[in-house]
Every structure is written in structure tokens, then in C-alpha cells.
Amino acid sequence: MTASPTLIGDGIENAWNALTLHHAADMFGWGCAFRDRKDLRADWQRKQIAGDPVCLSLAEICQQHEPIVAFDNGDGAVPLYGYQPGRLDRLALVVGNERRGISGDLVREAKRRVQVPMVSRRVNCLNVAASAAVALFYLSKGGGGKQYTRVDPHRNRPELLLVGAGDHVELGSTIRSAAAFGWNRAFVEDRGEVWFGGDRLAQSEGRAAARRAKNAIRLVKAASDRRYAFDEVCVVSLTPGGQPLTRANLARGPRQLVVLVDDDHVDIDREDWNRLARAVRQVTIDLPATGSDFVYHYRLTSTVALAEVARQVGVRTPKTRKRPRPPVYDRLLRTLLEDDGETVYLEDLEEY
Amino acid sequence: MESPEAEAVDSWSLPPIVETPPRPGYHHPATRVEIAEVLAFFGEEVVYGLRSIELRQADPRSSGLQLGRLVIPGQIVLYEQRPSPWTLPGHLEGDEAQRLEIAGAQLEPLEAATIIEWPGDTLKDFMLIEVLMHEVGHHLLQHHKGKRLERIARTRDHELFADAMARRCREVYLDHGGSFR
Numbered sequence: 283m284t285a286s287p288t289l290i291g292d293g294i295e296n297a298w299n300a301l302t303l304h305h306a307a308d309m310f311g312w313g314c315a316f317r318d319r320k321d322l323r324a325d326w327q328r329k330q331i332a333g334d335p336v337c338l339s340l341a342e343i344c345q346q347h348e349p350i351v352a353f354d355n356g357d358g359a360v361p362l363y364g365y366q367p368g369r370l371d372r373l374a375l376v377v378g379n380e381r382r383g384i385s386g387d388l389v390r391e392a393k394r395r396v397q398v399p400m401v402s403r404r405v406n407c408l409n410v411a412a413s414a415a416v417a418l419f420y421l422s423k424g425g426g427g428k429q430y431t432r433v434d435p436h437r438n439r440p441e442l443l444l445v446g447a448g449d450h451v452e453l454g455s456t457i458r459s460a461a462a463f464g465w466n467r468a469f470v471e472d473r474g475e476v477w478f479g480g481d482r483l484a485q486s487e488g489r490a491a492a493r494r495a496k497n498a499i500r501l502v503k504a505a506s507d508r509r510y511a512f513d514e515v516c517v518v519s520l521t522p523g524g525q526p527l528t529r530a531n532l533a534r535g536p537r538q539l540v541v542l543v544d545d546d547h548v549d550i551d552r553e554d555w556n557r558l559a560r561a562v563r564q565v566t567i568d569l570p571a572t573g574s575d576f577v578y579h580y581r582l583t584s585t586v587a588l589a590e591v592a593r594q595v596g597v598r599t600p601k602t603r604k605r606p607r608p609p610v611y612d613r614l615l616r617t618l619l620e621d622d623g624e625t626v627y628l629e630d631l632e633e634y
Numbered sequence: 635m636e637s638p639e640a641e642a643v644d645s646w647s648l649p650p651i652v653e654t655p656p657r658p659g660y661h662h663p664a665t666r667v668e669i670a671e672v673l674a675f676f677g678e679e680v681v682y683g684l685r686s687i688e689l690r691q692a693d694p695r696s697s698g699l700q701l702g703r704l705v706i707p708g709q710i711v712l713y714e715q716r717p718s719p720w721t722l723p724g725h726l727e728g729d730e731a732q733r734l735e736i737a738g739a740q741l742e743p744l745e746a747a748t749i750i751e752w753p754g755d756t757l758k759d760f761m762l763i764e765v766l767m768h769e770v771g772h773h774l775l776q777h778h779k780g781k782r783l784e785r786i787a788r789t790r791d792h793e794l795f796a797d798a799m800a801r802r803c804r805e806v807y808l809d810h811g812g813s814f815r
Contacts, residue, residue, distance in 0.1 A: 437695040437696070437697070438695055504746075505745075508745055508746050509744060509745065509746060509747060510723050510746045510747060511721040511722055511723040511746075511747035511748075512723050513694065534694060534695065535694055535695030535696070536695070536697060537694055537695075537723070560721075608705060608706045608707070609706050609785050610703055610704060610705050610706070611703065611704040611706075611769065611772040611789075611792060611793075611796070612700070612702075612703050613700075613701040613702040613703065613764075613765050613768055613769060614696065614697070614698030614699060614700060614701060615698055615699035615701060615722070615726070615730060616697065616698035616699075616726070616727045616730070617698065617699075617722045617723060617724035617725055617726055617727065617748060618724045618725055618726075618727050619723055619724040619746065620724070620746055
């Protein structure tokens with residue numbers, strides 16, 4: 283019998299995804315196993331990945347774990363935000379196949395179904411390992427706060443800057459997460475030149491046009507020495523010493539900039555963050571001590587951060603009958619942040 | 635003994651001018667006394683139907699820098715501002731830069747920000763003319779077209795009228811030697 287909670291991948295097809303799920307589990311000190319319905323072992327060997335995935339049957343999963351929590355956006359799924367899992371020691375968190383989700387027989391065994399609210403339920407929004415990291419983060423904390431509800435949550439959404447990604451897959455997955463959580467623009471300091479230019483853009487736009495894709499996100503290329511004038515910048519990373527992620531106010535609106543750094547390629551202590559804003563705040567994604575030895579993935583930590591920002595930004599308050607408000611005429615000084623970049627579509631980021 | 639201007643104002647009432655203290659690092663560029671002077675200067679016609687003028691703290695979540703607001707019917711709000719110079723993320727939209735320069739601001743566009751310097755009393759005068767009298771323009775159009783609690787013109791037309799009001803007020807202000815006294 284297992285003495286630690288376990289992340290279980292049900293029907294995972296891609297061995298690289300499976301390996302990243304393993305790394306996600308390691309981050310939080312969880313075990314990791316798979317129910318191999320799609321020849322995962324064969325793909326693992328084909329890709330010459332070291333070791334072997336731990337594979338369990340449905341019966342073994344049910345025997346060794348209690349409760350089983352299914353993590354997908356099916357009918358009856360409750361929000362992850364605010365979900366209290368209870369004791370973790372034998373809990374199994376199940377994530378499903380990249381395209382088809384969790385199999386019906388395992389869903390029926392699950393005590394609870396949880397989901398992260400997304401922009402679209404019809405689109406496969408988050409990379410499976412990134413979504414697992416979000417669930418692991420909140421469950422490892424024993425739950426967390428509920429998602430805010432606001433009259434106009436868009437007003438609380440900060441701007442986003444992605445800095446120093448060393449790999450286009452990690453960056454692409456992060457961009458996918460940002461779009462899934464509702465951002466329609468992100469600034470990208472492409473220091474490793476892993477994203478802008480090349481054939482990827484033309485192919486992406488072609489596919490998006492063919493699929494009549496919606497859910498776009500504008501990617502604005504930002505130079506690494508560019509000066510901005512935000513009121514506040516929150517630099518989010520694994521570097522200890524900052525304000526814990528769930529305690530930082532990350533929903534101060536468009537005058538706030540949230541920076542997600544690739545901890546493998548950026549030393550936040552050597553950067554001049556004052557070039558971005560009047561005030562600088564360091565924010566730490568606090569991991570449990572037991573998860574201190576793990577393989578780092580930018581997409582996992584950045585998606586956890588994006589999920590927390592999305593929780594604080596909130597969702598629109600359900601419409602209730604209300605008194606009509608009188609019209610207002612605002613005198614605002616509007617500015618345009620640079621918009622020179624490219625548009626990508628959530629539907630076209632599914633490969634990341 | 636009261637001045638002739640004060641006696642004239644006494645025969646009609648200025649709306650109440652209510653001030654909320656600004657946040658640390660902010661100030662109200664135009665004081666309540668200065669606002670009362672401007673309204674008295676332009677006369678009863680611009681004040682008729684106004685219910686209140688309020689000096690308030692700004693909402694940091696606003697999509698743009700908040701200057702002022704008209705809440706129908708007849709409530710005008712002027713927002714606190716940072717002292718000059720202002721540093722705003724991005725570049726000013728449309729003809730906003732030109733309007734600020736006409737009001738006396740000095741603009742310095744950077745790569746991804748704009749610095750706006752307000753020398754002397756230009757910021758105060760901007761708030762009194764291009765903001766307060768602009769909102770008065772909205773109020774006059776709304777109020778004299780039937781006082782309904784709904785928009786009585788397209789937003790674009792409303793803005794054109796309010797802009798014209800502010801422009802005319804600045805002309806009068808300059809013709810009067812740059813003073814409201």
C-alpha cells in the first residue's frame with residue numbers, strides 16, 4: 283500500500299508527457315504511476331527514456347488508493363479552487379489521455395471530479411502535465427481559496443511578461459496556459475530566440491485559418507532591456523525569499539505586470555526589474571520541502587502561477603436582476619502598449 | 635463687503651463640492667476653491683442641474699488614467715493625480731497627445747512609455763478646463779435634452795460636444811488673460 287499521494291496518468295499516449303508528469307509529481311513529493319491503455323510503455327522504450335513507467339491496472343489503482351480524484355472538466359466536476367481533499371496519504375489524482383480524458387470506468391471509481399475553470403470547455407486547454415502541476419500545487423496545500431467572483435474580472439487582470447524560456451515547447455505550453463486562463467496578450471522576452479520568426483508562424487496561421495479558430499492570444503516581442511512604466515511588477519519564480527504565491531495580490535489590473543521567469547535560464551537577482559515598474563515585488567512559488575529534488579519545467583511553474591492569478595482575477599458574478607445603472611461619461615487618458623507581434627490561437631497550441 | 639462676483643453667485647447656487655483626501659503620493663491638482671471660481675466664472679448656465687462635484691481617489695484597475703467622470707444626472711467627479719511628471723506605460727492614443735500639448739503639457743515619448751511634464755499651473759488648468767468643463771459639456775447636452783436617465787446621443791456625438799465645450803472654455807480663459815478671476 284502506498285503511503286504518499288499518487289499522480290496517475292490514465293491512457294497517456296505520449297511518453298514525453300508521461301515523463302513530464304513524473305517530474306510534476308516529483309516537484310510536490312508525490313508518487314507517479316500510469317494505467318497503460320495506449321502503449322505508453324512501448325512509446326517510452328521507442329523514445330529511449332531511461333527507466334520504466336510504473337503501470338497499474340484499474341483494480342490495483344482502486345485497491346491501493348482512497349480517495350480517487352478525477353481531474354478533468356466532465357459533468358459534475360467541482361472547481362479545484364477551494365476544494366478540500368482531506369487526507370492525502372493514499373489519495374490518487376487521476377489525469378487523462380491528452381485528447382480523450384479519463385476513461386469511463388475509472389471516472390466511475392472516482393469519489394470526486396475536479397476541474398480548473400477555463401476559457402473554453404470545448405477546447406483541450408492545458409497541457410496534461412501543466413494541468414496536473416496546478417492540481418498538485420493546490421492539493422498539496424490541503425486546498426486553497428475559492429475563485430473570486432467580480433462584476434468585471436477583466437479589470438483586475440494584470441499584464442503578462444514571459445522571460446527567458448529556453449525551449450519552444452516549454453514556452454509554447456506556457457502561452458497555451460496563458461490563453462486558456464483568459465489572457466489575450468502576453469509580452470515575450472525571447473532571449474533564447476526559441477519562438478519568434480521561422481516557419482512556425484506561417485504554419486500556425488495557416489492551420490488556424492483552416493480551422494476557423496477562436497481564442498486568440500497576441501504575443502508581443504519585448505527586448506530584454508526595454509523600459510516600461512507599470513505601477514508594479516511581480517516577479518514570480520522558484521527563488522526563495524519572496525512573498526508566497528497565494529499570499530501575493532496578483533489581480534491589481536492592467537497597471538500591474540506579472541513576470542514569469544524561466545528559473546533555469548534567468549537569475550532574478552541579477553536582473554534590473556526596476557526598468558519595468560515603479561515598484562518591484564518578488565513572489566515565490568512555494569513547493570513542499572519534500573519536492574526539492576526534481577527536473578525543472580518552465581511550463582509547470584508558470585502554469586501554476588497563471589492558475590493562481592486567474593483565481594484571484596476571478597469570474598464574472600452570476601447575473602442577477604439589478605437596478606439599471608445610470609450612464610457615465612469617462613474622461614480617461616488611454617495609452618497603447620506596443621502591439622507589434624503575432625497572434626496565435628489556443629486551438630493551434632494543442633501540440634504543446 | 636462681498637465682491638460683485640460673489641454677490642452674483644449668491645443669487646444662484648454652486649453645487650456642493652466634496653473632497654475625499656487623496657492617497658499617499660497623489661494630490662488633487664485643483665482645489666475646491668479653484669473649482670468654485672471656474673464655475674462662477676462661466677456662470678449660472680453651466681451650473682444649472684449640477685448636483686455635485688466630487689474630488690475622489692482613482693481606481694488603479696482602470697483601463698486608462700482616470701481624469702474625470704460624469705454620472706448622470708449631474709454628478710461630476712475629478713480624480714486625484716500623481717504630481718508631475720507622469721510616466722505612463724505605452725503611447726497616447728489618437729489625438730490625445732495634441733490635446734495635452736495644447737493644454738501646456740510637455741511630452742516625451744519613450745520606447746514603451748510616455749513621460750508627461752506639467753510645468754507651472756498647467757496641470758491644474760488642464761483639470762479645470764479639459765476635464766471639468768469637458769464633463770460639464772456632457773452634462774449640458776444631457777440635461778438640456780430632456781434630463782432623461784439614459785444616453786440622449788451617440789457616444790461619439792456626446793464626446794464631440796464635450797470636446798467643443800472644453801475648447802471654447804480654453805479660448806475664453808486665454809482671452810481673459812489666463813485667469814478665472
